[in-house]
Amino acid sequence: MTLAVSVRHRQGAFLLEAEFRSSGRLTALFGPSGSGKTTLVNVIGGLVRPMSGRVEADGRVLVDTQARVFLPPHRRRIGYVFQDARLFPHLSVRQNLNYGRFFTPRGERYADFEGVVDMLGIGDLLERRPAMLSGGEKQRVAIGRALIASPRLILMDEPLASLDEERKAEILPYIERLRDEIRIPIVYVSHALAEVSRLATDVVHLAGGRVRKAGPAGEVLATAGWQPKPGDAVFDDGPFSLVEMEVVGEEPEHGLAILRSSGGEWRLSVPRLAVGTRVRVRIDASDVIVATERPRGISALNVVAARIDGIADAGRGRFMLDLTCGSDHLLASVTSRSVELLDLRRGREVFAIVKSVAVQGMPMAVR
Amino acid sequence: MDWLALSPEEWTAVRLSVWVSTWATFVSLPLGIAVAWLLARRDFWGKSALNGLVHLPLILPPVVTGYLLLITFGRRGPVGSLLESCCGLVFSFRWTGAALACGVMAFPLMVRAIRLSIEAVDRRLEAAAGTLGARPAWVFATVTLPLILPGVIAGMILAFAKAMGEFGATITFVSNIPGETQTLPSAIYTLTQVPGGEVGAMRLTLVSIAIAMLALLASEVLARRVSRRLELE
Numbered sequence: 001m002t003l004a005v006s007v008r009h010r011q012g013a014f015l016l017e018a019e020f021r022s023s024g025r026l027t028a029l030f031g032p033s034g035s036g037k038t039t040l041v042n043v044i045g046g047l048v049r050p051m052s053g054r055v056e057a058d059g060r061v062l063v064d065t066q067a068r069v070f071l072p073p074h075r076r077r078i079g080y081v082f083q084d085a086r087l088f089p090h091l092s093v094r095q096n097l098n099y100g101r102f103f104t105p106r107g108e109r110y111a112d113f114e115g116v117v118d119m120l121g122i123g124d125l126l127e128r129r130p131a132m133l134s135g136g137e138k139q140r141v142a143i144g145r146a147l148i149a150s151p152r153l154i155l156m157d158e159p160l161a162s163l164d165e166e167r168k169a170e171i172l173p174y175i176e177r178l179r180d181e182i183r184i185p186i187v188y189v190s191h192a193l194a195e196v197s198r199l200a201t202d203v204v205h206l207a208g209g210r211v212r213k214a215g216p217a218g219e220v221l222a223t224a225g226w227q228p229k230p231g232d233a234v235f236d237d238g239p240f241s242l243v244e245m246e247v248v249g250e251e252p253e254h255g256l257a258i259l260r261s262s263g264g265e266w267r268l269s270v271p272r273l274a275v276g277t278r279v280r281v282r283i284d285a286s287d288v289i290v291a292t293e294r295p296r297g298i299s300a301l302n303v304v305a306a307r308i309d310g311i312a313d314a315g316r317g318r319f320m321l322d323l324t325c326g327s328d329h330l331l332a333s334v335t336s337r338s339v340e341l342l343d344l345r346r347g348r349e350v351f352a353i354v355k356s357v358a359v360q361g362m363p364m365a366v367r
Numbered sequence: 368m369d370w371l372a373l374s375p376e377e378w379t380a381v382r383l384s385v386w387v388s389t390w391a392t393f394v395s396l397p398l399g400i401a402v403a404w405l406l407a408r409r410d411f412w413g414k415s416a417l418n419g420l421v422h423l424p425l426i427l428p429p430v431v432t433g434y435l436l437l438i439t440f441g442r443r444g445p446v447g448s449l450l451e452s453c454c455g456l457v458f459s460f461r462w463t464g465a466a467l468a469c470g471v472m473a474f475p476l477m478v479r480a481i482r483l484s485i486e487a488v489d490r491r492l493e494a495a496a497g498t499l500g501a502r503p504a505w506v507f508a509t510v511t512l513p514l515i516l517p518g519v520i521a522g523m524i525l526a527f528a529k530a531m532g533e534f535g536a537t538i539t540f541v542s543n544i545p546g547e548t549q550t551l552p553s554a555i556y557t558l559t560q561v562p563g564g565e566v567g568a569m570r571l572t573l574v575s576i577a578i579a580m581l582a583l584l585a586s587e588v589l590a591r592r593v594s595r596r597l598e599l600e
Contacts, residue, residue, distance in 0.1 A: 045498055046497075046498075047494055047497075047498075072497070073494070073497040073498050074497045074498075074499075074500050074501055074502050074503075076498075077500065078498065079498065079499075080495065080498035082491070082495065084491070086491055086492055086494075086495040088492060088495075088496070088510060089492075089514075090510075090513040090514060099496070099499050099501075099509075100499035100500050102500075103499060103500030103501050103502075103505070104500055145499065146498075146499070149499050149500055
């Protein structure tokens with residue numbers, strides 16, 4: 001399925017001007033709050049009528065302001081899972097789940113009630129009223145309700161945002177099963193990097209109502225932590241990069257796992273993972289040291305060859321280096337003094353020494 | 368206790384009142400829901416005028432409303448003559464006219480109660496129903512209507528109670544004909560105008576109080592049952 005969106009919409013002082021195309025199994029609309037994610041997903045779902053633009057899903061035109069086409073939500077067959085589950089309070093869980101099936105043309109009903117109920121583990125809740133459910137249960141029922149309508153696409157707007165960590169961990173595997181087993185295309189809105197890097201096959205990175213970057217998750221997320229201008233904080237906790245790695249072995253006596261990225265081999269103390277597992281590893285720019293020669297007699301385990309691809313003044317005496325390491329990007333934060341002393345400039349071959357890493361929401365989606 | 372027994376004429380007035388009020392309530396209900404929905408949800412040219420028109424009977428002297436009904440729905444009135452020639456529907460000096468007068472007088476109360484409950488409905492639920500494939504008419508029938516049911520019931524009870532007590536407009540429009548248009552209040556009024564009628568007036572007063580109490584109780588029970596079923600989040 002291919003989703004092609006190109007819209008312009010003004011809402012008060014906010015201007016959304018976004019264009020992207022994705023055929024991923026789970027496309028994440030990702031960015032800080034106020035970046036236009038929800039407006040964009042509402043345009044796809046038909047809850048917002050854009051001032052101008054075009055939305056096409058699977059070759060079907062949903063919106064084309066030039067041709068005066070606007071398909072109302074009930075004719076789009078696009079499921080929507082809202083942040084606040086929005087279950088119908090006057091209906092039981094079973095009636096909520098069956099609500100959409102009634103409106104789906106007979107020939108297009110692919111969802112099987114029992115299968116969905118089993119998959120989401122909500123068999124014991126069927127006769128209850130929504131008021132008697134916990135937050136996590138409500139959200140699972142909301143996913144089931146969208147699914148049983150047999151949609152062609154499912155939109156999820158921050159479905160985990162109102163849940164605590166434990167409940168999030170409860171729901172995430174179900175979304176992964178939707179993506180991998182039912183293989184229904186999903187558009188997923190989130191500002192949480194951990195969710196996006198775990199779930200997304202494709203990412204549309206939004207900021208200030210515009211698309212900063214769109215494409216395969218690995219590519220977009222690699223530099224999602226890059227701050228283009230000082231003070232233009234994308235994330236509260238500083239710039240970072242994400243590198244895709246595959247587990248290739250372990251050194252149990254040292255409690256280390258051996259992973260391989262496109263740029264080299266890494267020894268990381270991460271939770272035990274099966275060989276062949278692919279993960280996304282987050283490396284904070286402040287945890288990367290740059291050396292012009294291969295260092296020796298150093299306690300850091302991870303030293304990889306890299307090339308300086310970009311250099312930017314981050315203000316307050318600090319510079320941000322964009323390093324290429326294989327096909328991956330690494331961000332490194334260095335002082336202006338080091339830049340002068342080591343003559344760090346674009347194109348220079350260096351070594352990156354990484355002090356620590358964090359494995360982000362694993363295991364990740366396999367494209 | 369003999370004085371408590373209603374005379375046949377008094378029974379007729381009681382039955383007629385209940386009959387007229389029930390008709391007034393149920394016939395105006397669909398229109399009441401439609402107008403309440405329009406006022407709550409739509410912006411259109413002349414909305415203030417519609418709102419004013421609906422509320423007018425609440426503010427006008429009932430006699431004025433009755434007189435206006437007489438000149439429009441009377442046999443020679445523009446609407447009255449039309450309805451008589453096309454559907455054989457006659458209002459003047461019939462119980463149907465009493466029902467019309469009661470319905471018009473009770474309409475603002477019904478619309479008000481229903482409108483408030485429509486405004487209280489979470490529209491995000493309706494949007495959710497839309498994404499599940501429900502056309503707007505279905506959304507209304509399967510989501511909005513069940514959610515406003517307590518308000519609808521409250522509006523019906525209010526309208527019924529108001530219709531039971533309606534006097535001025537009814538007596539002006541359809542007069543005070545025993546067995547045809549003499550409702551409870553008219554009967555009480557007539558009894559107070561004749562010597563020795565006090566006992567009968569008192570009997571009918573007690574009946575009025577009993578019916579009002581029963582209606583309130585019924586609304587209470589119904590509303591409680593509905594809200595238990597909803598268990599609103």
